[in-house]
Amino acid sequence: NGCERTVASKEYNERLLIIGSPEEPQTLDPQYGLFGQIQQATAPVVYEQLFFRKTDAKTLYPLLAKSYRMPNPSTFEIDLREGVLFSDGSAFDAYDVVFSFKRLADPPGAGIPIKYIANAIDHIEIINPYKVIFHLTEPTPGFIGYLVEAPIISNEIGAAEPADFNNLSAAVGTGPYRITAWDRGDKIEYEPNPLFRGKQPDWDKIVLKFLPNHAARVAALMSGDIHVTNYIPTVDVPRLQSAEGIDIIARPSNRAIYFHLDIGRETSPHITDKTGRTIPNPLRDRRVREALSLAIDRSLIVDKILEGYATPAFQWMAEGHLGYNPSLPPIIVDRERARQLLSDAGYPDGFRLTLHGTAGLYGPDVRVLQAIAAMWAKIGIDVSVEALPPGVYWGPWFDREFSVALSSYGFQQHRIVPVVRITVSSDGYDNIGGYSNPEVDALMRQIPAAPIEQQRILMKDVTAILYEDIALLPIYHFQYVFGYRSDHVVYDPTQNLRDLELLRAFPVPGDDRTES
């Protein structure tokens, strides 16, 4: 079951776990960024939230909360766990909860408020030290998701800024571990929190090492210098699998790699005819978009570039996620038809376009770009590829300077609706393709307020419309590939494995956290 303990194997006598990570957090302040930055990954063993979700993403377990009640759609009553201590010895109570949410809404110093949480909460009422009531500004179906996200910190730290977390003076949590050292660029060290309420964890020490070079990280896993790592380049998987003492896990995700197509404009900045003259934007014609989609062999890309460690994407959402529509058929490559469609649309000789994408942000993104360009070249389109470093890419991306632009979004369940809204609504900030469909606009206005079951159905409709209109070009859904020394650690498959949440997947925290 989910509570299986990890055991140190004979080979590694020390109760030490070393995890290799390609990225390093920018700060240890668990509240600083909530948008997929890595500190979320390092936080969970140190800080706890009110609630906690496991792999299936559906079941909710209370963590610092004991239970909750929703007397009405905009009121959340929460009973808090008693007798919990922070690692500095102070007791956890309702004031810490209020402090934590206040800090999110109105961060100290120059911090940026986390608007969607701040806006959702009208005020928090303290009934007694172990009971709080969240009064929401309006009914918010996904609100519990916010509670899963927000780490609780101690109100003793007062006006502490990220720097105080970084030097560890404010890094005080209720979790099973505490951070004992952060050597910038090198490692973070965790040791058991002696004041943790549950059973003491198994590892006497966890070291999170930062190893940005993939090949070197893989070598370190092979040599046993690290025990666990993620983002294993798919090409290395076969070799690692055959190595003794190393196991590989791949977990599907809802991160889609897709392209925005410039649909909204009469002419597009990077599309010309083959002599370089500006032409009316061909992407406005659905037939052209379909031709582009038909020309892409998604399975081949997944097989050859990702070694099968990805899922071809024919619609935006991955299976099992809000908005996934099982009735939409896969798209089968058909170059003949693609050519036919192009010439029907009036481009028998094709045209010229530049494909823009990031360089090195999403694993093999550069290779994917080139592979797609090669596939389009085969239906008669002159494609050039411009892969830009992330620092340069997003500015022009937002300014709609591209015609066909790579994007990616790793959806967390509760974020799907807002993201879809801003991406495909006519007035969405992220709608850089300029796609506009009144039907979708109407649906997107309707969905947020709808109850969650209703949302599921409506989102499927949205997906179907987008599929039909070819508003975006999904390519594949990403998979997280982890490797670990099976002779040293035991993997707990029930844990939510997102991005870098390795700490949670391997050193399993105390029992009472996972049992409600």
Next chain:
Amino acid sequence: MIGALARKTLQTASALLATSFLVFIAVYLIGEPTALYDPLIREDPERLAALRERLGLNLPLHEQYLRFLANLLQGDFGESWVYQEPAVMVILERLPATLELVFIAMVLAVVLGYPLGLLAGLSRNNSYAAFIERAAIFGYSTPTFWIGLVLIYVFGVWGNILPTIGRGESITILGGEWSLVTLDGLSHLILPAVTLALYEIGYVTRMVSTMTQETTPKDFIRFARAKGLPQKRIVSNHIIKNTSIPLITIIAIETGALIAGSVITETVFGWPGIGKLLVDSVAALDRPVIVAFIMLTVCFFLILNLVADLLYTIVDPRLRQPAGGTA
């Protein structure tokens, strides 16, 4: 003397000013990083405005610059946009790791490269001299990541002799963390230092060998031989000094260049140095860190070059006098 010092200071200050300005413009031209820090920020214009205001990006460029200068006068380089800590602290924290790496690499380069270069330069027609020369070429031409990966493979995966990743135990001296002084730290240092050093050893070897070849036919070396000086005295008393000016130059440049330029080695070995920090900061357009970093390296180079200039005059007495005036 005072005048010379004042002039140097003035030069340094204006160099720094010019650098900060250049970097400011460069980062401005590259783009605005707000979207990097928070991909969904556009969703919320209010938050975007708040972020821009916090970073000072709402002001016109010249005002941003003036504000930066004003803070600079109080010794404040600003706070890192990414790390939310004083930029200087972010850099200084990682400096020791890089310094010790560079130090070891340069020491290796001189300690090994100099004798090898002399050996190759003095006996030009020997087979081992030819071998040294050719090996030196490979030393400075082989891509760093190859060397790094091969070393990791050989000493880590295969031989399992040396630690391949990260930095070892360190001790705090003068407010910095130094791993050079512990055994564990030293063992961690070996592979990355060797990786960096191979290039430098090749470079030094080649330079010394060439300069030795150019020096030996000179009259004063012939006269020294005619005096009956033993070869090693000729080398130590005459050749070394006469080959040293370009060597001082390249050592000064390379030391400085390594400080910012050991990114690849740092990346491969997971070494927590500032080269990687710079690359990350440039990628994240973290202007305060970039500006502080580059100003720091400018200072570093100015100092290195000052030292080099001083060494030139120590080596070559003819440089001590102001140039013979020409009418």
Next chain:
Amino acid sequence: MLTVSDLCIEFDSPDGMKEVVRNANLKIKGKEIVAVVGESGAGKSTIGNAIAGMIAPPGKITAGDIKFNGTFLGRLSDKEYEDIRGNEIACIFQNPMTALNPLETVGRQIIETPMAKLALTRQDATVKAKSLLSQVGFDDPERIMSSYPHELSGGMLQRAVIAIALSCDPSLLIADEPTTALDVSLRSEIVSLLSKIAEEKGIGVLLITHDMGVVCEAAHRIYIMRRGEIVEQGNADDILAAPQHAYTRNLIKSVPTNTGKNNRMYEPEPSEQSEENFLSLFRTAGSGKPLKPVKKAPEFGVCVKDLSVSFSLSRGLSGISSKKMFNALNSVSFDIPQGCVFGVVGGSGSGKTTLARVIAGLQAPTTGQVDFSKFHRTADAAKHHHERSSVQMVFQNPYASLNPRHTVLRQLTEAPINVRKMQHDEAEERARKLIEAVGLSAQDLKKHPHAFSGGQLQRISIARALSMEPTLLICDEPTSALDVTVQASVLNLLKDLNEKLGLTIVFISHDLPVCRHMCDHIIVMNNGAICEQGDALKILDAPQHPFTQHLIDSAPTFKPPGLNKDQLYSNTAP
């Protein structure tokens, strides 16, 4: 002690290997001073180098043996040779100005040899060095020891090199032109020093020299060389009294006399090239005007006023702020009349070279000035002056003043082509004539400076200066490395230019007889000041200042027994 038999040496040249020494046989016994005298470029230095094992590859000994105290030097390994050099065989290189490491103090370069070879401590070696330096005529050895080579004058360096050669008490000394840069009184001091140590310590000396006075005074035996071969040998007195070979006879005849004044040097074989032909190279002549001797115009001239030059004597870093100065020139004033040959003589280190450099504009004076405003007769010429090329200089050290990377042809044509806008062909033609005029061959144009002998380089640098048709030519010991015959032809060339074209010449020399014949006007310098100036003959015949008197008295005299010089001259002088 030393036997050289059938020695042949080859060097490479643009046209393949060339034999520069052919079948040379030579013997030196202990206590003996053997002089090698001969034409510039004859191979004298090469023989010296061969004995010391210093032939620079690709040059090589192709035949013959050198036997020293029973060992064949040619068979020694590098290491064994190393052990012999310094304490057995010591060398004084011909060119002292490049023989010392420019980056080390002279002191360190003197003491390192005894420290290495005789295992002396630093203190002992220093004491020894100081005593050697005073033996070679320095009053303040301390200053010399702590000086760097560039801070010393030519003569000082030469003496330092002699001191180095003597520092390990060698048993054979190869002295290649050891006195060229020395003033007459020092010259006789050095000569008697050599004689003394040869006598007292029983060492053999191979003395390569042009100075017949020195030969006459010191040498026991003489070898005469010409074009790579030894043409005559024998006891000094015999040869000087009864030279057999025609070249030797000419040599002796060409030695300038110490009396009277011939405006020209005696040239036994005036060059075939007619002087008209040569002079026609020059622009003034080329413009079509008939060649007429130019009138001297003393009303025009260069005024040197109150010239002082001081160098800081700072040492190392501590010295950067110290203000200790050395005065190389002390308010010197004189006029150089246009069209005259203006001689500068004086002691070694008295500031002659410094003065020359100031006049040429290569060294900024500390105070005072050099005024050219009254030098030119026409505005045109004055304008020309500002393009610099109207003042040319022949540097004391020809080795350093020729760019080692350029061929002689380039050295001689670059400025005419680029500054005077001459056509390529014309410039090359002129270069050929110039190089022939100074006694070298057109083949030599293709070579680089390192392939020439000392005297040849000196002539190249004269040719280069002339290639610009200067109006003022500063010659810093222009013929110190030339044997008397070549010297005569070069000096006559200068004299012609002076007389026919009005070239003003500043002529720095230690050779008083030469000055007597060349110069119209003379200044005598000592310790940075002028102690006497005036008409050349007057000063040389009736010196007023004690320093001048001392100088003239100590000049080694060349009086070949049995030959009447005056008679010689009256026979052949034009």
Next chain:
Amino acid sequence: MTFPLPQATRQWKEKLQAGFRAFAGDKTALACLTLVGGYVFFAVFAPIIAPQDPQDLAQIELIDARLPPLSLGASSFFILGSDALGRDIFSMTLYGLRISLTVALISATGALVFGAAAGLTAAYLGGWVNAVIMRVVDIFLSLPAILIALLFIAVFGRGVENTIIAILAVQWTHYARAMNAAAAGEINKDYVLAAKLLGLSKPRIMFGHILPNCLAPIFVIFAVQLGYVIAIEASLSFLGLGLPVTQPSLGSLVADGQEFLLSGAYWMSLIPGFVLLLLVFAMNVVGDRIRVLQNPQLQRR
């Protein structure tokens, strides 16, 4: 039937022949020169020799990705294997050679010319000119190539020219400093003074007289930089800031292939890498021979 050559041409021809004869005195150098010649040949005729045009996306079949050397793929026979996208390594190496040679030669030579000129001018003119130039050098020394590369990419997009400029902007400083130091030791030597007296122009003295005497260290730096420039360009690729992705140079092939180095697909990085190493090696040997020949005192061993 032969036509008499004009005098000047004949002289040049003779000089060239003599130079070549001298060069051939060293057999290794001659072999390396041949090798460099071969490289240039392959680079120039890459489009004719290469079985595939790796820059033409239409010729690429993803199905052929990562085939080992000597395998027959769907689209053609891969003599040296294929890369992660199914491009022919052999063809890519040939095309990469073109780009690398261009980038390396132009940026290294450009840096040499510009840097040496700046350093020499500064040393010769001295005074404030020297101060200004050398401080600018200090500044540029400190500007990281990645920042400049990023700037160019942001402002102008990716391109070979931009990579060249980014490399040049950083590398010229090395020559400038080395040249400055070397020239400072030369400017007061007699031969320079003599040249001044001859009335030669400043550029002529600087470049015709002083420069040849300062060349030794510059030669070494150039030799080292030839390899280094390719390495920087590879590093830029390594960091995603290099050449356009569809126009890989040898350096970027090596850098891109390193991901696969340990995973068995060694040929992607090793083959272009060895081609590169050999090229740099040969150019170094040739360069060193030229240095020896241009110093009359070292000529002809």
